[in-house]
Structure formats: structure tokens, C-alpha cells
Amino acid sequence: MAAAQNDCRLYLVTPPRIDLARFPDDLARTLDAGDCACLQLRLKDAPPGELRRAIDALRPVAQSRGVAFLLNDDAALAKETGCDGAHLGQEDGDHAAARALLGEMTLGITCHDSRHLAMRAGEMGADYVAFGAFFPTTTKDAQHQAETDLLEWWSSIFEIPCVAIGGITAANCAPLVTAGADFLAVVGAVWNHPDGAPEGLRAMNAAIAAAPGPAR
Numbered sequence: 001m002a003a004a005q006n007d008c009r010l011y012l013v014t015p016p017r018i019d020l021a022r023f024p025d026d027l028a029r030t031l032d033a034g035d036c037a038c039l040q041l042r043l044k045d046a047p048p049g050e051l052r053r054a055i056d057a058l059r060p061v062a063q064s065r066g067v068a069f070l071l072n073d074d075a076a077l078a079k080e081t082g083c084d085g086a087h088l089g090q091e092d093g094d095h096a097a098a099r100a101l102l103g104e105m106t107l108g109i110t111c112h113d114s115r116h117l118a119m120r121a122g123e124m125g126a127d128y129v130a131f132g133a134f135f136p137t138t139t140k141d142a143q144h145q146a147e148t149d150l151l152e153w154w155s156s157i158f159e160i161p162c163v164a165i166g167g168i169t170a171a172n173c174a175p176l177v178t179a180g181a182d183f184l185a186v187v188g189a190v191w192n193h194p195d196g197a198p199e200g201l202r203a204m205n206a207a208i209a210a211a212p213g214p215a216r
């Protein structure tokens with residue numbers, strides 16, 4: 001049986017630290033290079049004022065291009081500042097309260113390598129569940145390692161989209177697409193690409209498009 005065309009899309013996460021004097025232009029050039037479903041602003045060490053300035057500068061860059069703008073870690077700030085949603089980890093507060101607060105806005109939940117956490121997130125009303133890390137990464141000290149069978153299991157049973165994250169590159173992403181990932185979330189593959197971020201985004205787009213889809 002021929003492999004199905006895949007519907008997987010790129011989910012871009014910002015670098016952990018950015019220079020606001022130049023990053024909005026870098027981001028615009030990068031998003032203009034190809035397809036990207038959403039951008040997550042993930043500035044783990046930024047003081048509150050700097051985070052708000054970053055949201056104000058970057059949100060219009062993404063949203064004006066039809067790219068959903070999600071904020072990491074803070075649902076209340078996401079709502080207050082006009083983001084499209086928030087991504088919360090298992091330590092990032094009360095998910096049910098965030099769901100209620102966000103209303104129609106997007107809520108994504110980290111589920112590591114856990115079927116249990118994913119089903120709980122789904123029941124709670126998450127718009128997507130995120131699994132990882134699939135490969136070694138230097139972007140985060142990841143404590144959990146996920147395997148492709150988790151994506152196969154989730155996508156064969158549930159309608160809620162799943163995101164794969166952690167060390168994903170153009171060279172290693174095909175099995176994740178074939179296993180059923182709806183989105184591939186990357187930092188380094190784009191922002192640390194040797195030929196620049198726009199080329200990194202193009203390379204991820206090409207690799208996703210070339211990957212066989214799930215055999216369903």
C-alpha cells in the first residue's frame with residue numbers, strides 16, 4: 001500500500017535568548033522562507049518587562065503572517081497580551097484553570113513520554129499534546145525520552161493533534177512524521193542552521209514534505 005501524503009507541519013520555538021534589536025527582522029525573514037504553523041515564544045530567563053517587550057515586538061510578526069503566536073509557561077500573560085494561546089508543562093500551574101481562562105485560545109500541554117499524562121491532558125481539553133524529547137538536545141536539559149511508538153499509539157486512537165519535540169532535525173525527522181506527529185517543534189534545527197535560519201526552515205519543510213505519512 002502506498003504511504004499516505006502527510007499533513008505534518010513545522011512548529012517553531014524561539015531561541016532561549018534573543019536580541020530584541022534584531023530578532024524581529026530575523027524572525028520575519030525566517031517565517032517568509034516557508035511554511036510554519038505556529039511560533040512559541042520561549043524565553044526562560046527573561047525578566048517580566050523584557051518578556052512583555054518581546055511579546056509586543058514578535059506577536060505582530062507572526063500573526064500578520066498567519067502564524068499562531070503561543071507563549072510558553074504563562075496562560076494569563078498569553079491572554080492579557082493578545083497571544084493565540086499558551087504552552088504549559090507539567091510544572092506550569094493548574095491546567096484546568098488555564099483551560100478555563102484561555103477559552104477558545106490554544107492550550108498545549110507537555111506530556112513527556114507518558115500515555116497517562118497525554119490522556120489526562122486530552123480529557124482536560126488540551127488542543128494538542130507534546131511528546132519528547134525524541135533525540136538528544138542541547139536546548140533543554142530534557143529528563144524524558146520518547147519513542148515513535150508513542151506517536152503511533154496516540155495518533156491511531158485520538159483526534160487531538162500531537163507535537164514531537166527534542167533534537168529534531170531535517171536529517172532525523174522522517175520517522176516522526178511517519179509515526180503520526182501532526183507537528184514537529186524545533187529550536188536548533190532552524191536557529192542554529194549553518195546557512196542561517198531561513199535555510200533551516202526551508203530544510204525542515206523539505207524534509208517533512210519528503211517523509212512518508214502514516215500508513216492509514
Ligand SMILES: Cc1ncc(COP(=O)(O)OP(=O)(O)O)c(N)n1
Binds near residue numbers: 040089091165185
Ligand atoms: C511544543 C513544546 N513541547 C514541550 C515543551 C516543554 O515544556 P516544559 O516541559 O514546560 O519545559 P519548558 O519549555 O518550559 O522548559 C515546550 N516548551 N514546547
Ligand SMILES: Cc1ncsc1CCOP(=O)(O)O
Binds near residue numbers: 133138140142166189
Ligand atoms: C523545549 C523542549 N522540550 C523538550 S526538548 C526541548 C528543546 C527543543 O529544542 P531543540 O529543537 O533545539 O532540540
Ligand SMILES: [Mg+2]
Binds near residue numbers: 073
Ligand atoms: Mg514550561
